[in-house]
Amino acid sequence: MKTLSINTTLNDRICAFAKAGSLLSSFLEGTLESLEDDSSSWQGRIQQGLELAERKNSWFTKETLDFAFLQWSKALTIENLKEWTKTYHLDKITAKNIAIITAGNLPLVGFHDVLCVIISGHHAMIKNSSNDDVLTPLLLEIATSFCAELAESYSYVDGKLKNYDAVIATGSNNTARYFEHYFGDKPNIIRKNRNSVAVLTGSETLEQMESLSNDVFLYFGLGCRSVSHLKVPKGYNFDLFFNGMFAKKDLIKNEKYLNNYDYNKAVYLMSEFDLLDNEFLLIKEEANSYSSPIASLGYSYYDKIEEVAEEFHQNADQLQCVVVEGDAAIKIVEKLEDLTAPQIVDFGTTQTPRLQDYADGVDVIQFLLTLS
Template structure:
C-alpha cells in the first residue's frame, strides 16, 4: 500500500511526463531516449483516440496534457491536500463512471480517488476509452504501489463502497436507480455562460473565444450562452473571435454548423453568423455545436438574481467585475485542483464516506 508522499511524487512525475511529451509532440523538443518507448506508446494512443472519437484532435489532447502538467507539481499537490485530514481516510473502492465529452474529462475524479488512498474502479465512456488506461499504465510503472488502487471494469460494477458518476440529465436517473443506495456524487448536465457589459477590451473578447471554442464547445466549462446589454454591438464580438475561424476546418464541427444553420433557416429563426459561429437569441443554456445562445438583460442586479436561482445548471460564469465567483475571460478550461465539478468537494466526500 502506498503512502501519501509516494502518491504525490507519482502524480508529480506524471505531470513532468505530460509536459515532456507535449513538447516533443509539438516538435518543440527532441525525443528523450529514456522515454522513447512511452513517447511512442502515447503517439499511437493519441492516433487511436482520434480514430475512436473525431472530436479528440491531437491539439486538444495535448492541451489537456498541458493543463495537467501545470497542476501536477509536488508543491501544488501538497498545498491542495494540506487543507484535508488525509490520514483520516479509510480505504474504500470507489466506482468512477466516466464521461467522454472531452479528453481525460474524468482525470480529476481519478486523481482525487487514487491520491486519497482509495481504489478506483473505472468504467470508461465509449467516447474516451484509450487515454486514461495508458496514463494509468504509466503511473503504475513509475510507482508500482499504485497498481492495486486502479482497476478498469468492462461489465457490471460490483463490490464498490461509493460512486462518482458523471453523465447527462437522462443518465443521472439511471445512475440514481442503480447507485443511489451507496454514498454518491451523481452529476448532471451543466453549462457555462458569460456576462458582457459592452466595456470589454478586444483582448478580453478574444480570450472569450478560448472559452467558447476549446474542445469545440463540448465541455461543461465551455461557454454556450452569453448575456448582453440592450443594443449590444455584436460586431465587437465577431471581430475579436475571428482568429478562431480555424474551427470550421474540423469536419465534424463544419457538419454541425451546416446542419444547425439549415435547421435555423427552415425554422425562420433570426440568426447572426460569421462563417464559423452562429449567434441565436434563446433563453436556454445548452446551445448546439457551432451555436452560441445570447440573451439581453436590462439590469445586472436582476441578471445576478436569475443566475443565482439557476446555480445548479451552471458550471462557471465568465465576467469582469460583475460577480464574486466569476471566472476571468479565457480561463474556463484552466480550473485549479480545488475547482470541483458542480462545486461538490470530491476529496472531502471521499474522506468522509
C-alpha cells in the same frame, strides 16, 4: 478486482503523479527521447495512445489532445499536488472501493475524479466511457511506472459494477435518472448537465473577446465549462464580439464542426429564427435555455447586472462557470457567495481549472473523507 491493500503513502502517490506530469511536459516539448533514464521509452507509447484516442473519437483532434495533456502537465506538479491536498486529513483513510463512471465528451474529462480517489488513498473502480477509454489508462500507466504499488489503487470495470462502496458518476440529465435509480442506495456524487455563460457589459476589449473565443471554442464547445450562452445589455453591438471570435475562424475546416454548423443553420433558417452569422458561428436570441448546439450560441438581454446576478442565483444548479470581469463580476460574486457553484472566472480561463476547482462545486475529496 484488485485488493484494498493500498501500500502507498500520500507522498508516494503525489510523487508518482508529479513525475507523470513532468514526463508529459517533456513529451509535449519534444525532449522526451533525449532523457537518459527509462522515461525516453514512453515517447512512442504516448504517441500511439494519442493516435488511438483520435481514431476512436474524431472530436479528439491533435490540438484538443495536446491541450488536455498540457493542462494536466501543468496541474501535476509537486507544488500543486501538495497545495491541493494539504487542507485534508488524508493520513487515516480506510480504503474503500469507489466506482467511477466517466463521461467521454472531452479528453481526460474523468481523470480528475480518478485522481481524487487514488490520491486520497481509496481504490478507483473505473468504468471508462467508450468515447475516452485510452487516455486515463495511459496516464495511470505512466504514474504507475514510477511507483509500482500504485497499481493496487485502481482497476477497470467493463460489465456490471459490483462490490463498490460509493459511486461518482457523470452524465446527462437522462442518464442521471438512471444513476440515481441504480446507485441511490450508496453514497454518491451524480452529476447532470450544466452549462457555462459569459456576461458582457459592452466595455470589453478586443483582447478580452479573443480570450473568450477560447472559452467558446476549445474542445468544440462540447464541455460543461464551454461558454454556450451570452448575457448582454439591451442594445449591445456584437461587432467586437465577432471580431474576437474571428481568432478561431479555422475551426470551420474541421469536417464534423462544419457539418454541425451547416445542419444547425438549416434548422434555424427553416424555423425562421433571426440569426447573427459570421460563417462559422451562429448566435440567436434564446431566453429559456443556457445550452446551445455545436457551432452556435444563445444570447439574452438584461437591463441591470443585479437582474443577472439574481437569475444566476436561482438557476445555479444549471451553471458550471460564469465568465465575467470588473464591477459586474463583483456584483455577481456578492450574490452567489453562499453557493459553491457556479465558478466565477476571467475571460479565457474556463478550460484551465485548478485541482481544487471541483465540477459542480462538489468537493470530491471531502466526500471521500466521509466514507472512512
